[in-house]
Amino acid sequence: MMSENGELSPDLHAEIKKLCGDGDLLAESGHFEDAVAQYNKALALIPFPKNDWEAATWILAAIADACFLSGLTTSAYEALQYAMTCPGGIGNPFLHLRLGQVLLDDGQGDRAADELMRAYMGAGLEIFAAEDARYLIFLKTRAEL
Structure with a gap:
């Protein structure tokens, strides 16, 4: 399963990429x-x-995204929380964006503002471009962008 240098074996990596690719195609067609x-x-x-x-x-980012887009905010939150404990989780603008969105939708404005600001600081306004405008509008009520 694992090579000597701490990486996934090529076969396992390929199988994981295939499953994720299949998942991506399903998500793109709305089959979350x-x-x-x-x-x-x-x-x-x-x-x-x-x-x-x-x-x-x-993988957890993909799970969180699909859950968020399908309205399963509790599952999205759980996946995002777990992803934040993984390598590169904290500081990943997309993860912070989704976490901020989930928190705002849950009425947790202060925590949402913190996460949305982390997304903005990591990726700028562009990260909000394809998102519902209400998240950026909310952030602008908490910070000068």
Whole structure:
């Protein structure tokens, strides 16, 4: 499963990428539940402890995104919280964006503002371009951008 240098074996990496690719295609066509099922299969292949692996970070980001886009905010929150414990999680603008959105939708304005500001600081206004305008409008009520 793992090579001597602490990386996933090429075969395992390829299988994980295939499952995630299948999940991405499903998500792009709006089949979020099926996409999450594919992502979960990929996540299951990551050795324990899962949050030692960079692959877990991007799989959890995909799970969180699909859950968020389908309105499953509790599942999105859980995936985002786990992703933040993985390599590169903290400081990842996309993860901070989604976490801020989930928190704002849950009525947690102060925490949401903090996460949305982290997304803005990491990626600028562009990260909000394809998102519902209300998130950026909210952030502008908390900070001068």
